[in-house]
Amino acid sequence: MSRSRAGKGRGTGRATLEEVARLAGVSTMTASRALSRPQLVSDATRAKVERAVLELGYVPNRAAQALASRQSHVIAVLVPSLSNAVFTAVLDGIQDAVEASHYQLLIGNTHYSDAEEEKLLRTYLQSDPDGILLPGLSHSPEVASMLETLRVPVVAMMDLAETPSMLSVGFSQLDAGMALTRHLLGKGYRRIAFVGAQLDERTLRRADGWRQAMTEAGLFDQRLEIMTPAPSTVALGAALMRRVLAELPDADAVFFCNDDLAHGAIFHCQRAGIPVPGRIAVAGFNDLPASSLMLPSLTTVDTPRYQVGYQAASLLLDLIAGKAPAARRIDLGFTLREREST
Amino acid sequence: MSRSRAGKGRGTGRATLEEVARLAGVSTMTASRALSRPQLVSDATRAKVERAVLELGYVPNRAAQALASRQSHVIAVLVPSLSNAVFTAVLDGIQDAVEASHYQLLIGNTHYSDAEEEKLLRTYLQSDPDGILLPGLSHSPEVASMLETLRVPVVAMMDLAETPSMLSVGFSQLDAGMALTRHLLGKGYRRIAFVGAQLDERTLRRADGWRQAMTEAGLFDQRLEIMTPAPSTVALGAALMRRVLAELPDADAVFFCNDDLAHGAIFHCQRAGIPVPGRIAVAGFNDLPASSLMLPSLTTVDTPRYQVGYQAASLLLDLIAGKAPAARRIDLGFTLREREST
DNA sequence: CTGAAAGCGCTTACAG
DNA sequence: CTGAAAGCGCTTACAG
Known part of the structure; x- marks a missing residue:
């Protein structure tokens, strides 16, 4: 009997398993078992413990459980x-x-x-x-x-x-990047830019896919690659689209590493009166909810996140x-x- | 001395504070203090403890801390x-x-x-x-x-x-709802619909604001209210805009309870060739990133989330x-x- | 500035 | 099916 003030858990003011056990008239460990592995105790015991739990509003203490069980x-x-x-x-x-x-x-x-x-x-x-x-x-x-x-x-x-x-x-982010690029190649686009932001490893792998597909087609050109570590946002997409149009006037398609960038690109084109895909095609990645609804709807890769x-x-x-x-x-x-x- | 296997915390295989203390040549409680309130121990002691911590790769156990400190x-x-x-x-x-x-x-x-x-x-x-x-x-x-x-x-x-x-x-969600509605009234719109989805308490309060402003203006009409418990999405916004145009042909503005709905509405109008705000005005709530960039840019309430x-x-x-x-x-x-x- | 002891609220082999 | 005892790894008044 080591507890100093019986009848009250003193830490949090909450009922403890010991009090539940006392009220149920069983040992602490039986009370513990009744709650954690109920099939190991008799029906009568389980009922008594459950009643005590309800009456005291007992809530197990996770820290104590973790410490004792090492889980x-x-x-x-x-x-x-x-x-x-x-x-x-x-x-x-x-x-x-x-x-x-x-x-x-x-x-x-x-x-x-x-x-x-x-x-x-x-x-x-x-x-x-x-x-x-x-x-x-x-x-x-x-x-x-x-x-x-x-x-x-x-x-x-x-x-x-x-x-x-x-x-x-x-x-495979690599395969997905290749697949999207090949789709663009299949549609007849030749000067396909890749625009990457954030530059996390997924974006870099998608870029690898684009690079590989472009190389296979004999169309790879390092200058078609625009990379920025800035976070990927709709606003950045609009800005980067402007940059593509200015710096890569012969680009006929853009593969944006993320749909949000592509959304911004399409908004920019809407506003500037630039026909998509008439003047330039736009593709994204991830298939966000707006992608299928905007005008034009966005070609992209649907990912199983x-x-x-x-x-x-x-x-x-x-x-x-x-x-x-x-x-x-x-x-x-x-x-x-x-x-x-x- | 109650520990059975000295030299190894047995639970997780990780070093314990006791081992740190032993290595540092101090008591457990001094080690504890050196880490939690370093100003209470001497410089020499602190240095010894810190060295032991590094050497053993000691990571405090949060469950034990929580249990002992009741915090x-x-x-x-x-x-x-x-x-x-x-x-x-x-x-x-x-x-x-x-x-x-x-x-x-x-x-x-x-x-x-x-x-x-x-x-x-x-x-x-x-x-x-x-x-x-x-x-x-x-x-x-x-x-x-x-x-x-x-x-x-x-x-x-x-x-x-x-x-x-x-x-x-x-x-105040209520005030914000009123402010947006009054803006629409000030622009001359009279048949202003309110479209709410999800119907969480914030949406309901915004609706209250709309109702109050419309009533003040003597323009409240229950039929202008379209409410659905469905989750608020861009796709739903497009569908609800279609419904507004069909069911409320005389509505001249719509207050969507959320920007995502309003985005869908604008996409629908773009696709259907319906001028916004020429034929009907659209407003949203929250000022999501795309709102300022789409065509037309979306009137909304910027919230300090x-x-x-x-x-x-x-x-x-x-x-x-x-x-x-x-x-x-x-x-x-x-x-x-x-x-x-x- | 430092330490011995008790205790936080549980669970777990081990008995019976 | 049930219990006595030890212990999980810390912290905290209390002394000195």
Whole structure:
């Protein structure tokens, strides 16, 4: 009997499991079992405990559970952005997949910064997560070594790993970039510019795809490449379209690395009275909700971001549960949406 | 000496504070102090502890900290949606405000559902949060009573409380709805429709504002109100615009409760060759990034959502720290953006 | 400036 | 099916 003031949890003023047990007339550990693995106790006991829980409004203390069980039931999730609709969809998928489980999500926004990613990971490690979900395959050396020494499963999202040493769920950004470029080539466009912003690894892989397809067609020209590290926004898209028209007057098509840029480009053309695709074709990436509705509707690549989140979280949950994963690399593919803008 | 296997924390395989202390040649509690309140220990001791921390790669265990200190350092944040750019901006503001502190965010998406809100709150209560941030003022009776019995500060975001019993940071949705409607009236529009989707409390308050302004002008007509609980999307906006044109042929302006709806409406008009505002004016709410760029540019209300998040989190942090709040109700205002669409 | 001891609220082999 | 005891990894008055 070590408790000093019986009858009241003193930390938070909330009922403790000990009080539940006392009220139910059982031991603390039986009360614990009645709640965590009810099939291990008799019906009568379970009923008594449940009644006591209700009466006291008992809420288990997660910190104590985590400490005692050495299981945090926490999954750390890192995304590069929340303003990018792609990653909010990924989060939706993760949340839905985790919904039924008792896992709690720790969601961090890295703002596309290696330094912030490292800082967040370091912070989340304090919570001793049972698993980690993060975007992409390339990380700073610090982050890479933290992930290696960790003993918990890590699943990379959005692109596919080259080596099976890393678990990944996504689709080939390279193939998608090639597919869109080939579509443009097939339509007869020859001077196809690539416009990239943010320059995260996904954008760079899409650029690789464009480069490869252009090279295959014997049409690659370094000058057709416009890259800026500025965040991808609709306004930037309008500005970059202006730049394409001014600096690359013979360009007959533009592959924007993201739909929001392409939206801005189309708005600029609407306003300037430049016919799309008559004067110049425009294509984007990700198929955001407005893309199919604007005038002209936007040719783009539909990406399975919700599914990426859902499947990545499901895979992680399996790994945490000790199940062998069906695959270490889940390719969810992509869909080319050919529309009016090309 | 109760530890069975000295030299290794056995739970997670990670170094413990005890090992740090041993390596540094001090007591556990001195090691603890050296890390949490370094000014309380001598320089020499601090240096020894810091060296040991580095050598062992010590990461404090948050669960143990929370349990021992009865302070979770957790803030629970509830938002109704992540697909709505308004709330991702709110989250950005919250994250920035909390950045420097040691507080950790537990972010939950209620999907505009009272039931999910209650479930999330119940789950987050297990983590014994030091404070809570949530959208809006109206909640289910269950949630309201949970919030009341809680002993932690709660700050409501996005709208302003009528009574000072509740802390709130936002702006008057009612006033904003009135201001936009009056702008339309001032422009000479008379048959101004209101189109609301999702029907969350903010939309309903904006509708109240429209109703009030129309009544004042002697122009209120119930039939001008189109309300649907369906989620607000660009596609829905296009469909609702079609409906307005068909069902309310004499409407000369439409106030959409959200910019995404208004975007869809404008896309529909572009495609159908309907002049905006020539045939009908269109206004939105929130000033999303595309609004100033599309053709015509969209008249709307610019809302301080990032600031709402930032200020709400700052206020909460003050309250947690025991400081008396400068105000229990922070009005951040709104800005009417008059553009081409009206 | 530093330490011994108790305790936060749970869970987990181990018995019976 | 149920319980006594130890322990998870920290922090906190209280001494000195």
